[in-house]
Amino acid sequence: MASTPYLGPLGIACLAVFPCVCTAADPGFIEDSHLTLLSRFNVLNTQILGDGHHQRAHNRRDPRDVALGERLSFASGYTQGTLGVGLDAFAYGAFKLDGGTGHAGYGNVQVNDQGQPKRTFGRAGGLIKLRYGQTQLRYGQMEITNPVFATADARLLPSTATGFHLTNQDVRGLLLEGGHFTAGTEPASTSNRGGLWANYAYVQTPSVDFAGGRYALNEHGAISAYTSQFQDLWRQYYIGSTYGWVLSPRQKVDLELNLYQTHDQGQAKAGVIDTTAYSSLLAYTLANHKLTVAFEHINGDTPFDYIGFGNNGSGAFGNSIYLSNAIMASDFNGPNEKSWQARYDLDLAPYGVPGLSLMGRYVYGYDISSSPNAHYGAWANADGASHKELDIEARYVVQSGPVKGMRVRLRQGVHRAEGGQPDGDITMRIVVVEWPLQLF
Template identity: 25%
Template sequence: MSRKEIAVTVAFGCIALSHHANADFLSDSKATLGMRNFYFSNDNRDGTAAPSKTEEWAQGFMLDFKSGYTDGTVGVGIDALGLMGITLDSGTGRHVGSSMIPSDSDNNAVDEWSRLGLTGKVKMSKTELRYGTLIPKLPILVANDGRVLPQTFEGGQITSGEFKDLTLIGGRIEHATGRGSTDRTGLSVAGGTRESNKFDFAGADWKVTKDLTAQYYYANLDDYYTQHFFGLIHTLMISDNQSLKTDLRYFKTDSSGENSSGTSGYRVSGYTKSGDGEIDNRTWSAALIYTVGGHAVTAGYQSVSDGSNFTQLNQGSLLDKGAGGSSLYLYTDRLIQSFTRAGENTAFGQYAYDFAALGIPGLKASVMYLSGHNIKTTSGSDQKEWERDFTLDYVVQSGALKNVGFGWRNGKSNSEAARNQDQNRVFMSYSIPLL
């Protein structure tokens, strides 16, 4: 879809709805144009498989329109999300697998790509129903936003805050569109080549006290897996500028439907205890985050059981769709590795500093190190890996470039279970309010 088609579609949709809307719908509407300039480089420092290095540069635009609601007991509205990417630099041998930029029929990077997402919404009291394009950020499903354009999903979601201190959520996801793609797909897991079109989920966030939040989420990907998540988050305020946060997470994931039968196409990749690709995993983690002034120190541990790898939605094994790229609600989901292989135990630590404490607001930096061991793969056991990540961010606070953001991500990974890699991401972002 071209830029002109996106603009015309959004404009006519908004005009058509505005004939039936009132002042609240119009006055509460917001529109922003987000821009992201993104350079990505990943150096596979060993192994014979091509390519040895991925290197690309692109410009992304995101037009985000969010309407208000019509007046009355039941309010109605519509959101629209227009996404467009332009390739600034790529080439044969440096572009692979639609990691950031879609591929053409010759497997080269396209010059530009775009897509449009529309979402209808209905609100009554403190309950909202949304159907259409979604960008979820839930323990059982996190949309990936690690490249120039975000991954999106299609489906319905209902969120209710009718009860004090309790947020209820549920819904069904039916399709996904990858961060480097214009084609929507069905749903799958790493290794799965058959599509599912039914991901049902439900959950609750209960604020037990002002310092303690308890979470429970359920998810079922038809013919692949059923997952239960339990979480506890507690913040202890030691003083005005000093706190200790405790974050506990537990996932229980079991095979479902065709995956239980070992049916070809529904099998998960990587090591499984029975060797038949059946999902069987328990993953828990504990993290402590101590903050004082501008300093923040994180220390944690994660354990993955050895029945299979940790599993959530991942469309990367679906062929010819450019659907790769997924995120996980885990501290170990980092720039290069996720430390979620069967049997893997990972210790991790991070130091972050907010330079506002030194009178430089907008500047932040962090360094993180993770070390995993006892990994089981189809080629061996008791394997090890480590990763070191560095981040640097700055948002201009004043002047002509106010609110322009700059970021750098650098990661280095050595693994006995995967290729050693060096990765760099450099980006600049800016958002312009239109309404």
Template identity: 30%
Template sequence: MTNFPHCGLLFLCALSFCANAAEPGFIKDASATLQARNYYFSRDFSGIVGANQQSKAEEWGQGFIFNFKSGYTPGPLGVGVDAIGLLGLKLDSSPDRTGTGLLPVQDDGRAADEYSRVGATLKMRYSKTELKVGELQTNLPILQYNDSRLLPPTYQGVSLTSAEITGLTLQAGHLSSTSLRNEAGDEKMIAMLGHLPQRQADSDAFNYAGGDYSFNANRTTASLWYGRLEDIYQQGFVGLKHSQPLGDWTLGANLGYFTAREQGDARLGDVDNRAFYSLLSAKRGGHTFSVGYQAIYGDDAFPRVFPNISPLGNEVPTYEFSYTDERSWQVRYDYDFVAMGIPGLTATVRYLKGNNVDTGLGFEGKEHERDLDLGYAVQSGLLRGLGIRLRNAMARSNYRSDIDENRVILSYTWTLL
């Protein structure tokens, strides 16, 4: 499965531009990396809820991610090009174990042997304002980047970023399609409510605008955003982050509030959601202790563009804790082993519990999850650029399928330029 439509045409134009743009800034400030990512993913299901009675999702894949970023041509209006190349290879799969999100599933129920994509972005910069057209990887509160599988997702569209005022970053954009994390082609966008994809309605436009303002020596950031999945839902967000040194400690706060309702033709019907989250932390040396509280209000679960994550404080990769009327709590502990003289080694353990879920089935939904994460990145020597991540999760619920999950991710990044 290979994609080379209009993005490929833009890529060819970009290469032609590069050939004629041998300017010092364009070449001197360019960078290129190639990452090899080996990903094993396993989920065992029990107490299965829903039409899909598959008891296990387990696959293994090898991915390659090439990223090229040019500098800018000299002059008041600088022009540059970014390019991305993605290749995913199947190492192990079976029709009774698909659905991990690592590999495309074909019409016969089998995972594709390979899938690939090439895309390019034309960028223009004037002063501290930048316009991008083409392949985009947005990372916004109302459309947060989700690189949690073999290959990263991308969007196709236009984005504008301006940082002309010190501390203030403004952004706006229009996205017309997406390339999912396990697909090669362009797709229309659909919504997800809580943990359920809404495949009965799609959209070919996501518009956004907003900004972040950092002050207080960059220890405090206030955010205000608006996003709209055309004819499905619109969403607003206000957020506040603060970091405060206090002796040997650093205290942190991350607060946010979302509102959402239907938009345009309302292809999913009425949407009524409000969500509040808080995540408070205390860091000393290599230790970071965190507690979080999250509350979902309204008649519907939290909406987002599928399969993106959100900045909700209690959203984790297995359960989202964002279903209708859900209240959830989190305790988390992180340790950075650099404090013990082992740079690059990190560990995380967290426990989350949710209740008060309106299941629509006449009983209160409850769920909990425990996660263990261990990561190591080689810091020097011949293996510098090699990283390994191990993840084990146990999630239990009385209204959705229970999950036991394991992930093993090996990655190696070559710096080419």
């Protein structure tokens, strides 16, 4: 007679919380495994004038570098049986092709204690995962994406977070998730023991917990609700929705709404925080043309703040800012700031160039207030300040041939500040070429 497998405390907890039974046969640990290689070539050329937030965060004047990143990622399937077990792992390597002392260090190339860029660096990590029915529990290093806790992939390598992540999809169209994280790694770091911190206040928190979910109303819309706690910093609540109306085969209207509320919590190590931030976006698509307008408002005496990973104050931003005007060079998130965006997208496939698209946008922010919170001293003299940003972008995806799927992205962002707006004057030019390759 076969003995009953011992699940342990973790397995028993999963069964107690989500008592469902897996009825479909799993392909297996090896049979459902995947190994991918993503190569990313990045050219960064940035000019920063003044002593604004970006300059202090990255501690570099006019960052410029050329680098190549290689990402090898393995994702296993699950062992067969009631409780499936799996493993994910990654190995990342980065190579500096150009970028001298005093210019590298904007998140692509690692620098040593003397500020000199390293020619090569890398890191590896992984996680263990358990699955029972439609419930999954992961522990280890991972990328996370949700409105209140999100890693970022805007540089050569991604940032990662270390902790527990639990998801459930028993109800069709509904994703429930929760997490507890205690460490983070920035893109240009080799350590998995970096901090979690407030991106603008530069104050570290020992842990972040979050819970929430996303429900697909139908194929055109969804609604999300989340809450998070940054221990001894703040509690944050989020609700957002998206919906699209198909007017005809050639016309569509999309609406997006986002709302955050943040209050200081515990020892309030980032000072008094009482901020409501919201944005609304309306887009109209006609054939291959898309026109978007968006409005964003930060209501409070501190800027809207969110997660940073790794070395505190290094500029290793996270991505948990689901506000419409958080764009290339600025988040337009100052105290009491209002901002408007106008954007135009063009798909060139009807003109004989499938895979090529163009984008241009302009954002203007105004009515910024000074912040009495000393942790946000960058806005200490921001009364009446304003700023603006113009971005243009071209994207191309190779449609066929031996490098099918290769993506090329050309970006330029020009930001100009007036008064005490702390981002300063920034000109960013970025070229990204990446090629995803499925090895098995």
